[in-house]
Amino acid sequence: MTKSNKNTIQEKDAVLIGAGIMSATLGIMLNQILPEASIEVFERLDEVAAESSDAWNNAGTGHSALCELNYTPELADGSVEIKKAINIAEQFEVSKEFWAQLVSKGILKNPSQFIRSVPHMSFVWGDANVNYLRKRYETMKEHHLFKGMEYSEDHQVIKEWIPLVMGGRNDDQAVAATKMDIGTDVNFGALTRCLFEYLKKQPNFKLRLAHEVRDLERLPDGRWKIEVRNSTTKRKRTIIAKFVFIGAGGGALPLLEKSDIKEGKGFGGFPVSGQWLRCTNPEVIAKHEAKVYGKAAVGSPPMSVPHLDTRIIDGKKALLFGPYAGFSTKFLKNGSWLDLPASIKINNIRPMLAAGLDNLKLTKYLIDQVRQSPDDRIEALREYVPTARKEDWELEIAGQRVQVIKKDPVHGGVLEFGTEVVSSADGSISALLGASPGASTSVSIMIKLLQKCFPEQVKGWDDKFKKMIPSYGKSLANDANLATETRRKSSEVLELQQLVEENI
Ligand SMILES: Cc1cc2nc3c(=O)[nH]c(=O)nc-3n(C[C@H](O)[C@H](O)[C@H](O)COP(=O)(O)OP(=O)(O)OC[C@H]3O[C@@H](n4cnc5c(N)ncnc54)[C@H](O)[C@@H]3O)c2cc1C
Numbered sequence: 001m002t003k004s005n006k007n008t009i010q011e012k013d014a015v016l017i018g019a020g021i022m023s024a025t026l027g028i029m030l031n032q033i034l035p036e037a038s039i040e041v042f043e044r045l046d047e048v049a050a051e052s053s054d055a056w057n058n059a060g061t062g063h064s065a066l067c068e069l070n071y072t073p074e075l076a077d078g079s080v081e082i083k084k085a086i087n088i089a090e091q092f093e094v095s096k097e098f099w100a101q102l103v104s105k106g107i108l109k110n111p112s113q114f115i116r117s118v119p120h121m122s123f124v125w126g127d128a129n130v131n132y133l134r135k136r137y138e139t140m141k142e143h144h145l146f147k148g149m150e151y152s153e154d155h156q157v158i159k160e161w162i163p164l165v166m167g168g169r170n171d172d173q174a175v176a177a178t179k180m181d182i183g184t185d186v187n188f189g190a191l192t193r194c195l196f197e198y199l200k201k202q203p204n205f206k207l208r209l210a211h212e213v214r215d216l217e218r219l220p221d222g223r224w225k226i227e228v229r230n231s232t233t234k235r236k237r238t239i240i241a242k243f244v245f246i247g248a249g250g251g252a253l254p255l256l257e258k259s260d261i262k263e264g265k266g267f268g269g270f271p272v273s274g275q276w277l278r279c280t281n282p283e284v285i286a287k288h289e290a291k292v293y294g295k296a297a298v299g300s301p302p303m304s305v306p307h308l309d310t311r312i313i314d315g316k317k318a319l320l321f322g323p324y325a326g327f328s329t330k331f332l333k334n335g336s337w338l339d340l341p342a343s344i345k346i347n348n349i350r351p352m353l354a355a356g357l358d359n360l361k362l363t364k365y366l367i368d369q370v371r372q373s374p375d376d377r378i379e380a381l382r383e384y385v386p387t388a389r390k391e392d393w394e395l396e397i398a399g400q401r402v403q404v405i406k407k408d409p410v411h412g413g414v415l416e417f418g419t420e421v422v423s424s425a426d427g428s429i430s431a432l433l434g435a436s437p438g439a440s441t442s443v444s445i446m447i448k449l450l451q452k453c454f455p456e457q458v459k460g461w462d463d464k465f466k467k468m469i470p471s472y473g474k475s476l477a478n479d480a481n482l483a484t485e486t487r488r489k490s491s492e493v494l495e496l497q498q499l500v501e502e503n504i
Contacts, residue, residue, distance in 0.1 A: 008237065012038045015226055015241040017213045017255060019043035020053040021188045022432055023247035024195035025442045028102070029450065031202055033464045038204045040239065041196075042228050044212035044251070049192035051249050051332055053439060055313045057399030059291075059320070062184030063440035064092035066146070067120035067293040070305055072136050080136045082143065088437055089145040090477040091444040096184075097469050097486055098443040099191070100493035107198045114191035116312045117497035119290040120183025123158075123165060123175070123384070129295055130176040137178050144480035148499045150179045164288040165308065168386035182487075182497050183291060185312055188439040211237075216244065216259045222428055224259075243453065246431035250331035250402040253343055256431040261424040267433060268352040268405035269343055270415060271331055272304075272366070274323035274398035277381055281392035285319045294384065297365065304365075308384045321381050323398050325369040333400045348405070351413025355405040359415050401435040419445060427453035443469070 014030060016023040019041055030039055045051070052058055065071045065085035072085050099115065102108040124133050130153060140146040152158055153176045159166040161179055169175070199205045208228070215227040219240070226239045246255045250271065256264040279285050289310050296305040304325045311318040329340035336342075344352060356363070372380075374390070381388045408414040416434060419441075423430040430453050432445065447465070451458050465472040476483040484499075491498050 010040075010237070010239050012040045012239055012241045014039045014243040014245070015224070015239055016041045016245045016247055017226075018051075018246070018248035018251065019045075019048035019192070019196060019207065019209070020051060020247060020249050021049065021192045021439045021442050022249075022446070023245060024048075024192045024199070025098075026245055026247065026446045026449065027199050027205070028107070028195050029446055029468065031199060031205065032468055033450075033461055035202070036204065039199075040206045040208065040241075041199075042208050042211040042213050042226075044210070044231065045334060046210045046232075048196045048207070048209070049189040051334065052399040052401070052435065053192045053249075054189040054399070055187045055311070056189075056396065057333065058188060058439065059307065059309055059323070059398075060185050060187060060311050060313075061120075061291055061307075061309070061440070062092055062095075062115065062186045063437040064089045064120070064145075064183070066149070066180040066183050067122045067178070067291060067307075068305065069122055069124075069133075069136070069293060069295055072140070074132050074135070078135070080132070080139045082136075082139050082146075085140065086143060086145060086477050088441065090475070090483075091437075091441040093145070093476050093483065093487060093490070094447075094469055094471065095440060095443040096490040096494060096496075097471060100490040101468055101470070102195075103493050108191075108194050111494040111496075112315075114187045114194060115494055115496065116185050117181070118183055118185040118310050118312070119161070120180045121162065121177055121290045121292045122294070123162070123177045123292050124295055125173050125175045127174050130174050133176040133178065144483055145477065146180070147484075148180060148182065152177055152179075162288065162290055162292060164284065164385055164387075165292060177292075179290070182491070182499055184496060185291065185310065186440065187313055190314070213248070213255060216255060216429075218259070218261075218428075222426060224429060242428065244429045245449070246429070248431075249435075250333075250335060250339070250400050252431045252433055253331065253402060254339070256422060256433070257343065257345060259424075259429055259431075261422075261429060263424055264422050264431065265347045266351055266407035266413075267420075267422065268348040268355070268413070269331060269340070269402040269433070270352075270355070270405055271328055271340060271400055271402050273326040273328040273330070273333075273400050274304075275326055276320045276322035276324075276396045276398055277377060277393040278396045279319035279321075279392055280394055281389075284392050285317055288319055292384065304369075306380065306384065320396075321384065321393070324372060324377060324380070325366055327366050327370055328400065330400055331402050333397070335400065348413075351405050351407045354408070354412030355415040358411055358413075362415070402433070404434040421445065421449050421452065423449070423452050427455065447472075 137151040331339035419434040
């Protein structure tokens with residue numbers, strides 16, 4: 001299907017921009033559904049998964065709402081709303097199902113390279129927070145996706161679960177914790193690399209590293225002309241594609257603006273950078289075995305919820321605390337300080353200003369975070385690890401997130417913390433904006449993207465989808481037996497912790 005003409009203009013069925021987890025997931029899906037389609041991926045850096053998808057740039061939490069309190073808000077009537085938590089838990093089960101199928105097919109070789117069981121815990125202190133966590137637990141334990149969750153307010157029990165968090169803590173402090181042993185730590189960087197290793201060997205697939213997409217233009221026949229620059233040779237190339245996915249992470253907004261599609265008008269981006277404290281003392285690292293999520297500070301963005309994370313990166317155990325938020329005008333960690341100012345256009349200036357005015361608490365929070373001294377950061381860590389010593393922790397820069405700002409009829413513009421798929425009406429181009437819950441839900445995001453961009457063809461792809469995701473078309477949120485069996489099978493193939501019998 002691919003052909004070249006004398007002007008070295010190449011034609012492709014699909015071009016994917018960016019080599020992170022999103023393009024890797026879409027690439028595998030397209031390859032499984034349409035193996036004859038020609039696909040080319042362009043990545044501006046000289047390696048794959050070096051931005052947000054890299055293990056050290058994100059928290060590696062397999063987000064399944066087992067511990068993240070921002071997915072279960074307390075409502076005005078005092079009840080705890082778990083709708084979002086169910087939705088995220090279901091999406092992560094779909095991701096595991098997809099990865100398990102890839103392992104069964106031999107596309108992914110060794111699951112422990114990218115996913116491991118690590119208990120997911122929530123931990124709070126103070127009467128109001130303890131009450132909230134108790135109510136959250138009472139509500140969640142009734143749903144099959146959260147069966148097996150344990151709860152305690154007993155210092156002794158919690159100390160057995162997380163000795164590092166309880167050591168040196170005042171015995172009189174009211175504390176509470178929940179624990180789910182089936183939580184996971186995911187190395188999305190390793191997963192992305194494994195997926196591209198497979199794709200690179202497929203006959204109709206090309207991965208071009210150190211190739212930056214500079215421009216996009218819709219041709220009269222509805223296809224896309226893509227201008228790419230090889231950053232090693234400085235040579236330019238032109239590709240004509242029937243379908244384009246802008247999976248450029250923080251770099252997606254500027255490319256969406258260049259595509260000039262009307263569906264992309266009015267979107268803006270607000271960058272939030274992140275930092276971790278990384279433990280350097282092996283004895284301290286060995287004492288902790290969980291991802292412990294706390295409650296976010298008032299006014300802080302949901303992704304800044306503090307957490308103390310056991311990570312397993314390249315087979316080695318690590319311990320991180322954070323993230324501390326920061327402000328940078330860059331849209332990518334390897335981006336330019338001009339990214340934010342260059343993204344401001346006539347069509348998005350109003351939503352951006354309105355979102356800024358509506359989020360003064362967030363602005364104050366970011367200013368406070370940026371002004372933090374090393375001692376302030378250790379103080380924040382000591383709320384979770386009372387015995388923490390400054391010399392055991394080093395500051396690391398995490399990945400860059402670009403939160404979506406979009407038009408709003410009432411407020412003029414709103415700041416969103418989720419992801420947003422923006423596609424042209426004819427489905428020939430689609431961009432992924434935003435970052436949360438992100439990589440964990442990449443499989444569900446890409447299914448929705450395919451349904452949106454290929455509405456006619458997708459009807460005939462049911463069997464192919466079912467081969468990739470056996471529960472496709474059914475609801476794991478509503479069907480308890482299906483969810484339990486799906487989870488059991490995925491855990492078996494991915495070599496993960498199974499739920500203990502009496503908790504099912
Ligand atoms: C601090 C932090 C913590 C996070 N924690 C979690 C977590 O615990 N769990 C979770 O599920 N998710 C988490 N996320 C979100 C997750 O990391 C992202 O959702 C996911 O990695 C996004 O993948 P992507 O492929 O869209 O983007 P990326 O991995 O950023 O890939 C985009 C690629 O596009 C390339 N690119 C950009 N512009 C161009 C161009 N013009 N031409 C060619 N290439 C280009 C970039 O170089 C990059 O390699 C976190 C993110 C951050 C920043």
